[in-house]
Amino acid sequence: MAKDDTTIDARPPRKRDAAATRQRILDAGKAAFAEHGFAGARIDQIARAAEANIQMIYRYFGGKEELYLTALADTYAGIRVLERQLDLGALPPADGMRRLVEFTFDYLRDNPQFVAMIRNENMAHGRFVRNLPAVSDSALPLVETIEDLLRRGRASGDFRIEIDPPQLYVTIRSLCIIHLAQRDTLSVMFKRDLGAPDWLAARRVHVVDVVLTFLMADRTR
Amino acid sequence: MAKDDTTIDARPPRKRDAAATRQRILDAGKAAFAEHGFAGARIDQIARAAEANIQMIYRYFGGKEELYLTALADTYAGIRVLERQLDLGALPPADGMRRLVEFTFDYLRDNPQFVAMIRNENMAHGRFVRNLPAVSDSALPLVETIEDLLRRGRASGDFRIEIDPPQLYVTIRSLCIIHLAQRDTLSVMFKRDLGAPDWLAARRVHVVDVVLTFLMADRTR
Amino acid sequence: MAKDDTTIDARPPRKRDAAATRQRILDAGKAAFAEHGFAGARIDQIARAAEANIQMIYRYFGGKEELYLTALADTYAGIRVLERQLDLGALPPADGMRRLVEFTFDYLRDNPQFVAMIRNENMAHGRFVRNLPAVSDSALPLVETIEDLLRRGRASGDFRIEIDPPQLYVTIRSLCIIHLAQRDTLSVMFKRDLGAPDWLAARRVHVVDVVLTFLMADRTR
Amino acid sequence: MAKDDTTIDARPPRKRDAAATRQRILDAGKAAFAEHGFAGARIDQIARAAEANIQMIYRYFGGKEELYLTALADTYAGIRVLERQLDLGALPPADGMRRLVEFTFDYLRDNPQFVAMIRNENMAHGRFVRNLPAVSDSALPLVETIEDLLRRGRASGDFRIEIDPPQLYVTIRSLCIIHLAQRDTLSVMFKRDLGAPDWLAARRVHVVDVVLTFLMADRTR
DNA sequence: GATGAATGAGCTTTCATTCAT
């Protein structure tokens, strides 16, 4: 009946591993903040979810705010690492751009906590994110990547437009994130679930199409 | 008897106009919810901003939640009305589409409370918006408008692509709203203010370009 | 038996008198702070003692610290008023001095909260008292009174010593307060209760004797 | 194997000396209790100040309360020892009395922790001090000393007054301690620092004068 | 219609203390 026949109590006696406890708290915090925002997340609920107790949050992080900051930094760290591993320099520009869009789309789709944290931050008017170097420095490599793709694309004749890299990235980001960041309102509006797999698949194709068409279309005719 | 009409009363001119008081509360509520979200907004602060007192909120709306719901409905009502007045049927399809994009862009730019309420709702997983017919019914005329534009555009040869109207609208919405909904994080990321007038002007041109290019580009070559 | 025969419940239904509630809280606060010090006093216990609830403390005073400050100021206000009513100018200098000492002795004996608050403040290194004008200005009239007595005493030949008024007042204060401020330690030390009426009576005589002898003794012989 | 005697160990020289650790904790405790009182002192802060950790406090003393008791007893032990070494029996009565007052004055001035602990105890209504034989027995030799001085003084004609020895000692103590025990309130009141060296020097002279004048004055004239 | 008084519920944070190695 219990999950284990031989032991009476399935629960582990007591975790005495600081790193593990800290990590469980951080994970629980990320989940809670993503789900409820900074103000809405409850410190005792995070502790319970982490199978720890409240005081451990204070011991390991200092307080709710510090835990949030850590969760935020940790969340941003994820995409940063992957973006750097992309290595689009070896691909033909159109392929590289397609790859970048798809990566962005997939990453956001697969990391709802990241999307949620972005929302939190904008709700708080960037109060915390403003002090995270991980965020304010995250654009540079990305912009350089895009710049390189655009340059090579124009050189090869694939891309026929001059475009500010940040402008382009904002567009890519917007196309890839809107159905996640505003999933509920849009889903109600269109009476379909914008998080459903088939819809996501269709949108992925569409988004790539929009971006590449924009870059490659012949406007001279 | 007590209050004498002819004497100058030292007391501040207490508004005895129920409708006006109600409206002031609603406006203050919309501002507060937009600024701080549902959880973050303070009922007493709303009362003070409305130059009313807390109990009036309960009298006129029933509670914080009901006030929020009213504020939400009211906020959504605004765009609905304007969307219906658009009357794009008379314009050539490309012009109509440009008009639609520009209207969307401008409306969102000029109504930050609307953008903020969308964020609130998605943070709350659509808890309130789900029950607002004003929202769930708002897409229909829009979809019909787009359908009409697309049909006419394909007929005229201007538009060379088959596209699901909701998909297109999500794209338009995304391009027009991202720099507002995620203004703070993107501004930190790119070290520039995405709410600045010149940036907005540039983006407006870009957004129209992206949409129209997508629809009009010749993919056959 | 109960205060009213016809009602079942003797408790008043609910106090709706703001001033009375505020006063009850202040009184309870003064008692609690005197008894347990700032850190030791409990906000909920004060509320209960005042037959109010915690939130009223915040409503009327702003917080524990502000309540303490008010209690402190209020406590100091008491002696200030009485000191000003002393009017020793009409008495012969020796009588005036005796009167001052006796007043000081009696006031301190009859106002244990004042003595306790002095202790609190010194324990807190004057953190709160420093910002109370009621305290820092309280010495001036007193010093002037003493100065007048000393001048007149020297002129009449009753007092045969030159003495700094603050120095004298510190001595008077010390003689009158020590058995109260350090009642417990001294009582343990001497195995008798220094708060007992007969001991107090004896000390009162002694204290007056010490001060007057000091002022009037003939040191020339 | 692990720890090598001949190699320089990078680790800080961990004290493996139980007695030394205990002493450091006790010293830190005395300082902390003197500074902040029993309730205000923090157990972890004491541990840190002692360069030990919290658990050592429990190991060596049993808990906060027991540490406080030990600190209290230790503090009282100091003055006891010195008082016994005074040996005033060899001095002429007036000189002996002067010596007693000066010793009391100097000891209190130089041992602020003692003054502070007295305050703590009176704040706690003697809860701890009551059970310390070191305190309740401390008066006896002192009273005997004073009795001897008074007897000899009256015999020699130097002292012209009958006075209860405890009464006199309370007066001496009061004159010597007030500016220390109530330094902050009195300093604020008189707008001068009662702990300043020159003020202390002046008071020392004054205090001796008050006591000796009281004892030696001719009241018969 | 409007307002001061009162309250229930909950939240973050702190502190002394004990457990396990």
Next chain:
DNA sequence: TATGAATGAAAGCTCATTCAT
């Protein structure tokens, strides 16, 4: 002997809400 991990209990404070004029 020493230390990192964990916990029970409570404290101060805030917020939405209702009561009584």
